[in-house]
Amino acid sequence: MAFKPCSRAARLTAAIFFSLLLSGVMQGQSAGQVLTVTVPPQLSGARNSVLAAPISVQLRKGYHVNSNAPDDEYLIPLALSWDAAPLELEQIIYPKASQAKFSFSEKMLSVYAGTFEILSRFRVPASAPAGQRVISGKLRYQACNDTMCLPPRTVEVRLPVEIRPN
Amino acid sequence: MLVNPKAAALLCVSFCFCLFAAACSRSSSRGVESESAAVKPAGERRLAPDFTLKDSNGHPVKLSDYRGKVVLLNFWATWCGPCQIEIPWFIEFEKSHKDQGFAVLGVSMDEEGWEVVRPFAERMGVNYRILLGTETVAQQYGGVDSLPTTFLVDREGRIAAAHVGLTDRKEFEDGIQALLAGR
Numbered sequence: 308m309a310f311k312p313c314s315r316a317a318r319l320t321a322a323i324f325f326s327l328l329l330s331g332v333m334q335g336q337s338a339g340q341v342l343t344v345t346v347p348p349q350l351s352g353a354r355n356s357v358l359a360a361p362i363s364v365q366l367r368k369g370y371h372v373n374s375n376a377p378d379d380e381y382l383i384p385l386a387l388s389w390d391a392a393p394l395e396l397e398q399i400i401y402p403k404a405s406q407a408k409f410s411f412s413e414k415m416l417s418v419y420a421g422t423f424e425i426l427s428r429f430r431v432p433a434s435a436p437a438g439q440r441v442i443s444g445k446l447r448y449q450a451c452n453d454t455m456c457l458p459p460r461t462v463e464v465r466l467p468v469e470i471r472p473n
Numbered sequence: 474m475l476v477n478p479k480a481a482a483l484l485c486v487s488f489c490f491c492l493f494a495a496a497c498s499r500s501s502s503r504g505v506e507s508e509s510a511a512v513k514p515a516g517e518r519r520l521a522p523d524f525t526l527k528d529s530n531g532h533p534v535k536l537s538d539y540r541g542k543v544v545l546l547n548f549w550a551t552w553c554g555p556c557q558i559e560i561p562w563f564i565e566f567e568k569s570h571k572d573q574g575f576a577v578l579g580v581s582m583d584e585e586g587w588e589v590v591r592p593f594a595e596r597m598g599v600n601y602r603i604l605l606g607t608e609t610v611a612q613q614y615g616g617v618d619s620l621p622t623t624f625l626v627d628r629e630g631r632i633a634a635a636h637v638g639l640t641d642r643k644e645f646e647d648g649i650q651a652l653l654a655g656r
Contacts, residue, residue, distance in 0.1 A: 381551040381593060411555040449552055455619040455638035456553040458582065465477055 313470070341367040341450050344462050351469040352431050357397065360427045362387065362468055364419070371418040372448045374404030378417055382457050383449035387425050391442050394429040394468065401425055411454050428467075437472040441465050511634060512648045512656070518631035521546070521624065522613035524578065526604035529591055534604055536578070537630060543570075543652040544626040545577045545645070547608060551593040552583070553620040555639035560597050562642050566649060568603040573653050574628065577601035582611065583622060627652050 346362040352358045366372065389396050402423045406415040423471045427444075446465040450457045476602035521544075523537045536544070536625060563577045579601060581590045586605055594603050611617040614624070625634040625648045633649050 329504065353481065382554075383552045411558045415638070416554070451554055453639075454555055455621070456550070456555060457619060458550075459552070 323344075340460075341457065342448060342460070343460065344446060344464055346466050347463055349467040349469060350433045351471065353471045353473050354431050354433050354435055355473070356431050358394070358431065360429065360467070362425045362427065362444075362446070362464065363422065364425065366420055366450065367421045368421075369452045370450045371407065371409075371416075371420040371452070372419040372450050373420055375401040376404070377419060378414070382416075384446070385413045385419060386447045386464075387427065387444055387464075388447075389427060389429075389442060391429055391444075393432065393435040393440065393470070394442060395432055397428040397430050399425065399427050409451075417473065421424040431470055436468050437470050440468045440470060442468055488553050494501060511520075511644075512625065512651045513631075513633055514640070515627070515631075515656075518627060518629075518633050521626045521630055521632045523630075524610045524613060526606065526610060528604055529594070534578075534602065536626070538551060539576055539578070539626070540630050541574065543575045543628055543649060544624075545575075545625040545649065546580065546626055547577065548580045548582055548611070548614070548617045548620055548622040550620050551584045551589050556621040557597070558639055559621055559642075559645075560599065562645065564598060565655050566645065570649060570653065575630055575653060579603045580606040580610065582606045582617065587596075625649065625652060628655075 312319050343365045345365070347360060349359055350358045375384045375386060377384050385401070387399055387401075389399075400426065402419065404417040404419060407418050407420070408415050423445075429442075442465075444466065446462045446464055447459060448462075449459040478654045521536060523535060525533050525535045529533050536546070545563060545566060547556075547559065549560070560579075563579070566575070567577045579594075579599065581591050581603055583605075590603060590605065606617075614622070619637050621636075621639065623640065623645070624632050625645075627633045633652055636644065
């Protein structure tokens with residue numbers, strides 16, 4: 308069976324069809340997901356060194372998450388945790404929170420919005436085996452906008468690490 | 474410009490299909506948001522999915538037990554700020570309309586359960602029945618992706634209105650009054 312070359316109209320139809328279909332798929336993927344995380348492509352360090360991993364967090368416009376130290380015991384804090392082995396987690400530094408007032412709250416709330424960075428510092432132990440590793444972390448958050456809240460979610464974070472011999 | 478009629482027809486059909494698919498995708502991703510916020514005419518209401526959930530005393534509570542009453546069914550959580558604005562309204566509704574055949578049911582979606590829900594409800598002075606929600610019940614009600622989500626159920630057990638997000642108090646009041654009046 309021989310294939311005829313597509314007409315211009317047919318090609319146009321296909322382009323419209325797939326672009327609309329793709330936009331629908333992307334919209335479906337983003338429904339309910341208001342936070343994205345960007346990690347460095349790779350950390351690299353020698354034994355006995357300290358590695359700093361800046362984790363960038365982007366929130367959809369209009370949404371906020373509670374800071375890592377919210378003022379109310381019932382609010383769910385933003386929390387990053389690591390399963391760092393063979394590295395040793397030294398410190399997690401959260402950014403300074405904003406104090407913001409929302410229509411649903413009589414008092415100011417301690418929140419993060421927009422794009423912000425969480426810095427994790429790891430020590431490479433002297434006994435760490437040299438080579439490539441991937442360490443994993445979890446970022447738990449609970450997001451709201453001015454009129455509604457989404458359930459708490461946990462995002463898996465994977466961070467490639469290269470441990471160099473001294 | 475000459476256009477092949479077959480290709481033009483195909484273009485039209487594809488475009489209509491894409492618009493339809495995009496509309497379907499939007500409404501499904503928004504879940505219960507596609508429900509009308511205002512009280513629907515009786516003929517357009519669908520039966521509220523029945524469920525059995527436990528209250529703070531461990532007693533099973535069925536929604537269908539409330540048949541004959543107007544029910545405000547509120548999905549909420551302790552960590553939900555907008556929910557805390559509505560709860561005092563619901564306390565007042567329960568107080569002022571209870572004798573007219575009205576009840577509020579608060580379905581908590583807290584994963585931690587009664588350990589957090591009980592003290593929170595005491596702090597807020599909740600006077601209506603609180604139930605612990607499950608994912609299954611949430612799915613029956615369209616996923617309940619956003620809180621608060623509130624349904625007004627008429628005396629025949631049908632969903633008359635759905636509200637997603639913090640809603641104007643008057644909208645609730647008007648809906649309850651209309652349903653109590655049998656509209």
